[in-house]
Amino acid sequence: MTRDLAGFRIKSRRLAGGGSVVVSVLGDVDIATVPQLDAVLTEAAADAGHVIVDLRAVTFMDSSGLRLLVRKHQSARDSGHIFALGKPVSETVQRLLELTAMDRMFVFDDLP
Template sequence: MEFTCTARQAEQQIVVTVTGEIDLAVYPRLRAEAEIWAGKDADVILDCRQVTFMDSMGVRFLVQVRQMLNDTGHTISLANPSKPVMRVLELAGLRDLFAYTHDEREPATDGAAS
């Protein structure tokens, strides 16, 4: 699955949908996008249901975005995190660092193609 990242503003939140792999190859693009989100007066919801892989650069990205938003008085929540996202956060010991939301209408995937 090719990496995509789209953002839309909904009230006082920015909803960002990420699909594909979050790794070193996409880190610079994702970081540049995050600087835009952090510059807005809104909390961020990062929809991770279609993330098929995440490595340490993905973890680095999430921690950096969390810090950027905290510095402006805003938060980040991970929506519908896929199994690959949760696994790497657990391995890094960072699962409790983030808030999570789940949309019952669209269950989280395990990153496998259906």
């Protein structure tokens, strides 16, 4: 599935074996695009026990984007699922994660 919004794109794909879904994000993750990303991540979590978010092509992320990732991580943990960020992430996202010390909280998986 692919969703587009003025330079922002989300694409999800199921990995072989069916237990994992990769959600790839391109563009700015901000207050305008978070609702679309939230919907795709919610759908992916309902379909798979392991969600990997590919943030290599994210050019900007504000606090609403970070808050969404934290919320999805906590929800997955509470339900016994895995919510991981694909590594590597973009430099922009890496800097945000390091500044907020969230790089220590998230699980990071190598991207397939």
